[in-house]
Amino acid sequence: MDIKEKVEKVAKEAKQVPVQDLTICDATQKMIIKGRTDGVETAFDRAANMKACPIGADSACCKHCFMGPCRLNAKDPYGKVGVCGATIDTIMARNFARMVASGCAAHTDHGMSxxxxxxxxxxxxxxxxxxxxxxxxxxxxxxxxIETEGRTVKEIATDLYEELERTYTQVEGEIPFAKRVPPKTLETWRKLGIVPRGAMREIMEMMHRTHIGVDQHYANITKQCSRTALADGWGGSMVATEISDILFGTPSPVSIEVDMGVLKEDQVNIIIHGHEPNLFESMIASVNEPTLVAAAKAAGAKGINLVGMCCSGAEVLVRHGIPHAGNFMSTEAILITGAVDMMAVDVQCIKQGLVKVAECYNTPLITTNPRCHIEGATHVEFDDHNPKETTDELVIRAITRFKNRTAKIEIPKNVGIGVHGFSHEYINYMLGGSFRGSYTPLNDNIINGRIRGVAGVVGCTNPRIKQDWVHVELVKELIKNDVLVLQTGCSQIALAKAGLTTPEAAHLAGPGLQEVCETVGMPPVLGLGSCVDNSRILIAASEMVRTGGLGDTIADLPVAGCAPEYMSEKAISIGHYFVASGVYTVFGVTFPIVEGTKFHKHLFEDLETMGLGKWGFAVNPHDIARLMIAHIDKKRKALGLDKARERVLMDMSDRRSIDAA
Known part of the structure; x- marks a missing residue:
């Protein structure tokens, strides 16, 4: 019996879930097994040992005042009301809206930074x-x-940051990027009264409305919820993406290595984990500082190996090709390798459980952002005005740990290759070249049926479901049915590990999509960046409308979105800004609403009749794919594209006759 079999036998006796049921990531499986052998607990184990509250999961619990908490019965949702008289619909709408407000706050605070x-x-x-x-x-x-002709870079940049500040502070009017919204979509928003004014105003009003005794109609709460979510997608998130591109470079495709095999036993391994790119950009400079490289070699290392995790890793992955070690659910597991000489974190998706795992392997866990301190972690404040001073210190701490390593090193050999960095600008260039950059080839191939539609598959990983499995199986099913997939966040790392983000993966696509991919030389799955970069998908959808032939609004497009393994309030905000923009959006794992209620019907049906998108839910990847493909086909039919156009090869005389016409 080998070590894996022995550990699994012990796990079975201890009623631990077998690792193959927790994740399809082989490297993560190996580290869970090692961790269990070492007596180390991870989020996978905690999730297995902590049953989710069924009332809370259905959002049938209200704790917004101190006459409760009030718990309603999801099996008989209209059987009783809260102490104040709040119905199940009011309670669920308030809870949902506060999730959106929290998620919007996270993204807009990132954007403001x-x-x-x-x-x-x-x-x-x-x-x-x-x-x-x-x-x-x-x-x-x-x-x-903003006028640019004949003006200096500083003049343009000054006007731009002053204008974009209105995204946050404006109390009346429309946020600046509302100008990018397709006119007919913007017309619908204005009619419904959901165009965002400023993020601070929308979040403040949303929190006020959901206080006890204020807004008590689920439809009216949803109206402000939509306005708040749009302040995220077309405000904070979009600002963060665009400024990051301006400062650090707009991504273009780059081949990258992913998975835990990117760690090097004979080098100082530094992991940056979080969401804000400025820490990582400064760290890139520090690890290439000659004096620090020399110090690492003096300590016995062959060099300094910088890798990313989660979304800050995805930011530099698409800009610099920095290797990526894994997504959210692998952040504890990688510490179990013993090879990590420092993990520095900033904000968002940072598990508090990292502290105990890091302690077990004598790995420094460093918090760097004033918004995120963790009990038991060391805090080294990152100063944007002197960033390299901070990151130089972090590198020195990592070198010290390398020199004094005590943990047994076990690095999985798994390394996958992906091609990522498909920004809107590059897609425009890829399809049309330097002088004729355009989405016309994309729209044309959707119209002629080679490409059935476009899907955004994004988001987190969640220990309540097998890590990466739904992402991978869903995307395989979509591309097999000629649906082009766009990805952001942790999802794209799952697909890169599975080998689906290289041009060679086109052989897994349907014949139409495969033909397009092979002609252009692109993968059937396009990685765009971090979760805040979902705004790139909004820009792509707007460009598809502007290019023409696929309707007048985002809601007309044969597109769908999905977060199959989501876990955070940020994801709820992202999902709702896509719905409010006009996109059918399916979530997996669980959904915080009781089916059969008026609020459920409002989100899953009524919003679409108002000219917006709508929500969907399924757990199995094949069920999710069926929902998304059915919606894409419905939109194709509405556009008159349900019958594939005959493909005709034209000779030069045919082309001349078209030009003459």
Missing amino acids: MVDVFRGVVNGKIKDYEIKDVEKLEAVAQSIG
């Missing part, structure tokens, strides 16, 4: 960063009506 850095760079107060993509600066400025 990027505005602060941008302002500091433009005004010369931050000197370690610079504007790397002037072309992107000018394009973003032009998109919201």
